[in-house]
Amino acid sequence: MFYIFCPYCKEHREEEEFHARGQAHLMRPADPDNTTDEEWGDYLFFRNNPRGIHHEMWVHSVGCRKFFNITRNTVTYEILETYPMGEQPTITADIPSVRHEQGVQAADGGWQTVGARPESKALNEETSS
Amino acid sequence: MSNLSVSNVREFNTQPEGNPLVESPLAWSYRHHPAPRGNGQHAGVVLREKALLGHLVLRGGAIALDEAVRQTLGISLPSKPNALAFDDNGERSIQWISPDEWLVIVPGGEEFALESALRKALGDAHASIVNASGGQTVLTLSGDNAREVLMKSTSYDVHPSAFPVGKGVTTVFAKATVILRRPSETHWELVVRRSFADYCYRWLLDASAEYGIDTQ
Numbered sequence: 001m002f003y004i005f006c007p008y009c010k011e012h013r014e015e016e017e018f019h020a021r022g023q024a025h026l027m028r029p030a031d032p033d034n035t036t037d038e039e040w041g042d043y044l045f046f047r048n049n050p051r052g053i054h055h056e057m058w059v060h061s062v063g064c065r066k067f068f069n070i071t072r073n074t075v076t077y078e079i080l081e082t083y084p085m086g087e088q089p090t091i092t093a094d095i096p097s098v099r100h101e102q103g104v105q106a107a108d109g110g111w112q113t114v115g116a117r118p119e120s121k122a123l124n125e126e127t128s129s
Numbered sequence: 130m131s132n133l134s135v136s137n138v139r140e141f142n143t144q145p146e147g148n149p150l151v152e153s154p155l156a157w158s159y160r161h162h163p164a165p166r167g168n169g170q171h172a173g174v175v176l177r178e179k180a181l182l183g184h185l186v187l188r189g190g191a192i193a194l195d196e197a198v199r200q201t202l203g204i205s206l207p208s209k210p211n212a213l214a215f216d217d218n219g220e221r222s223i224q225w226i227s228p229d230e231w232l233v234i235v236p237g238g239e240e241f242a243l244e245s246a247l248r249k250a251l252g253d254a255h256a257s258i259v260n261a262s263g264g265q266t267v268l269t270l271s272g273d274n275a276r277e278v279l280m281k282s283t284s285y286d287v288h289p290s291a292f293p294v295g296k297g298v299t300t301v302f303a304k305a306t307v308i309l310r311r312p313s314e315t316h317w318e319l320v321v322r323r324s325f326a327d328y329c330y331r332w333l334l335d336a337s338a339e340y341g342i343d344t345q
């Protein structure tokens with residue numbers, strides 16, 4: 001059981017209310033008629049499976065029923081931020097300094113943390129001591 | 130049927146003429162699963178149904194809807210997430226459901242006139258109104274142990290500091306989805322889907338058994 005911050009309901013909600021719906025920020029090719037089979041196949045079928053920071057689309061299915069985005073660490077399961085559709089993440093794998101500040105780290109105790117800071121930070125400190 | 134000049138919307142009154150027999154979604158449950166008798170006097174939980182109210186789901190932009198709702202209902206559209214607002218005598222309510230969706234509940238029989246008035250007030254604005262009256266019902270919980278029963282039933286935090294009067298959320302209740310709302314200090318309301326009404330009612334009977342339950 002953990003909590004996820006819904007950017008539309010503007011509060012933390014029980015994980016049970018949400019469903020994961022795959023990789024976020026997939027752009028449909030702007031000109032399908034002039035897209036190669038390979039590009040089209042990439043768009044339709046191929047997804048990233050990174051070790052670390054990943055951006056995913058989730059839906060608050062038992063709640064406001066809106067889709068939104070989550071930046072999640074696939075190693076620690078920590079959810080680093082949630083943001084509405086149409087917005088860009090503030091935390092990405094390319095910004096190691098941000099990663100460090102946000103407390104992303106390899107899993108040491110196998111903990112799962114809650115939706116957003118600062119609660120997650122407090123929880124991490126508590127459980128890792 | 131309607132002589133409104135707005136768009137191509139076809140309206141129809143879901144309440145037929147001549148007062149045909151109508152039953153609440155819980156009528157079957159009352160017959161087959163009556164509440165335990167004899168403990169009504171010391172019941173820690175009081176369960177009532179507000180049957181056959183008018184339910185309208187409004188969708189669209191907040192600005193256009195706010196104006197239409199204030200004109201027709203005299204209530205401002207709650208713009209804050211999870212907010213619930215009532216009119217002066219507490220009979221009509223409007224609740225934030227999502228950034229572009231609100232639930233209006235009015236006394237039964239008012240919904241069709243309200244729908245027409247809203248459409249008129251909305252004019253050409255991009256909006257949708259769905260009459261969901263037949264699809265859901267309202268249960269109220271009160272009594273000294275009402276909150277304990279909710280704590281057993283939902284993972285949502287129902288402590289007064291997290292759930293003040295005037296709040297309403299869509300959340301998990303038992304294994305169903307309900308809209309849980311707090312119209313007053315003493316009462317909780319559950320807006321339950323028709324198909325889940327029997328399940329939620331029997332869940333409440335069971336969860337309230339240890340405190341004693343009073344139903345109608």
Ligand SMILES: [Zn+2]
Pocket residue numbers: 006007008009010060063064065066
């Ligand atoms: Zn939400």
